[in-house]
Amino acid sequence: MSNSQALKKSVLWDWLTTVDHKKIGIMYLVAGAFFFVLGGLEAMIIRAQLMFPELNIVSAQAFNELITMHGTTMIFLAAMPLLFGFMNFIVPLQIGARDVAFPFLNSLGFWLFLFGGILLNLSWFFGGAPDAGWTAYVPLSSAEYAGTGLDYYVLGLQISGAGTLIGGINFLVTIITMRAPGMTMMKMPLFTWSSFVSSALILFAFPALTVGLFLLMFERLFGANYFIVEAGGNVVIWQHLFWIFGHPEVYILILPAFGIFSEVLSTFSKKRLFGYSAMVFATLIIGFLGFMVWAHHMFTVGMGPVANAIFAVATMAIAVPTGIKIFNWLFTLWGGRIKFTTANLFALGFIPSFVLGGVTGVMLATSAANYQFHDTYFVVAHFHYVIIGGVVFGLFAGTFYWWPKIFGYMLNETLGKWFFWLFFIGFHLTFFVQHFLGLMGMPRRVASYLDGQGLNDLNFISTIGAFFMAVAFVILLVNIFVARNDKAVADPWDGRTLEWATPTPVPEYNFAQTPVARELDALWYEKMQGNKKLPVAEPLGEIHMPNGSILPIIMSLGLFIASFGFIYATYWVSVIGLGLTLGCMVVRSVKEDHGYHIPVEEIKQDKEVG
């Protein structure tokens, strides 16, 4: 790896200050994986508690904290950062860029997310975790019923949410302004497209969460009143704000996963993606409709039959573009030379699993029937089918597909297949039966259930399935460890998109010369033309790179410290923390930093080695 001036820095300092999109991507992946394991452990305790009726492994209070932290961790601290990891690493490579548009902000986004996540999880040690569910409905989450745990929730999510918003805007600007010459919007790979739409959803949806969290924060910490009914407030405002953010959020998660499947399915069918423009269009429609359906989470609140009917129909409409996508994936496979690699197995397993989740989604969207389903295990089954069968399968497909590019070695396929099958079987065992538990009337978020209600067998099966998934995940970890010497070539899957045109490991500057993209699947097009190399847009010259910076960590640390001041009402601590953050902003604005240049000789050297 070339590091020119940076050579003398220690490795640790290098990672703490890096603004390189690839290193930040890897940090997102590592931190996301850490939180994924944490959330997974919480899930295991939850399922253990529900294995038999009337178990008392943890108290009901601890159980509520576990389900709250499981949901919050998995959505905000595992799924999103893992997707951000792939987006960070892959999107600039796919569009032939040398970095993201704002490398400094990229690093800031990561550190904000990490400090927010740590803050949220510290609540375990300081008076108990939040216990009002990941949706934190008032009045359960208001000062009257919830302890400091909820302050950690509010501030932790606020900080990591700011990081997400920064990241989303960064991707938007990157994709709009930094595409290689020739790569028009309609020649972008589908992962880039879906990352783009997903980032736009972040831009429009996260402010609703920010506002909601601010209201809750002011009510809890400063005695303001928005939600308390006796004082003229309205509890439903929180639900609206939360779901105006929350429903787009589920699409923020699933769209990049759709993108990963599109890449994987077309690569391993050796065919161009069927119906590319329909896919792009469907992604946009899903993104748009995603904002018009939030109230389907609130059918039982009492909005009245007219509102319920409107939101029911709008929700069902989303099934149409989603169906278009499913058919396009099937037609991509049709007549292709399908290779059953682990990545492709996850993509293939995704299709039926996700369809099941979509079908239960439409069932839930039937507002009259929703009165029966709402707040039962049927809902739990639905969203785990879409989130695990969709998002998590996508993450695993992406892991096996991009691992060689990101970490420089091939994951073991035999272990990979064990991993896939165990996980796939475990997943369906766990969640398929939960549909029936829900229909039989088992409410969600209960710490236990009574014997003799006919719920025993299915709960037992469900827990066994969860253990299957845990074992499968351990196999993945083993795989990562044992496969580490199997060095990867630059293009192991005979890839189609530009990321496979870079050498492995990818040099700091990605492309020695900016490539020209002449077609959709730019690399594949050149391969078919018999060209060994991509056409380039510039002569070999020195490359301008941004300098690393320690400021993002300090800025995030400042907010982290300030949060403690707010939680414990010791405002001088908050002042110090906020001062630290603002001070860093001033330093960043005043200090000029023009970056540095990598000399041509060094790039030539890299080329000979690589």
Added chain:
Amino acid sequence: MEPKLNTNQPQVNLSKKEKIKLEREMRHQIITFVVMIFFTALAFMSVASDLIPASFAVPFILILAVIQVILQLYYFMHLKDKDHEWPNAFMLSGIVIIIPMVAALMLLLGVVKY
């Protein structure tokens, strides 16, 4: 890559065409400015004078405000110029998303008076 800051801009000689363009730009800005001052005065007057009933004045002022925002964005902040397609696209999508959302919210929460 971060854009280089151009602190000391070199003196440029403008061609005749560019000069005409600049003059036209200037004229537009001044007209917009005058219109906006006028609208602001109108808004004040509609409240200050007792001639206009409040039920009319409030929507009237809101309409004036919307026009002013549009003028501000398109003329002063150059949204009308070339190379502003993306900002336009995003502003429009934001508006298209926000309007039905806010309308639905107002109806559902029963906030129907302004």
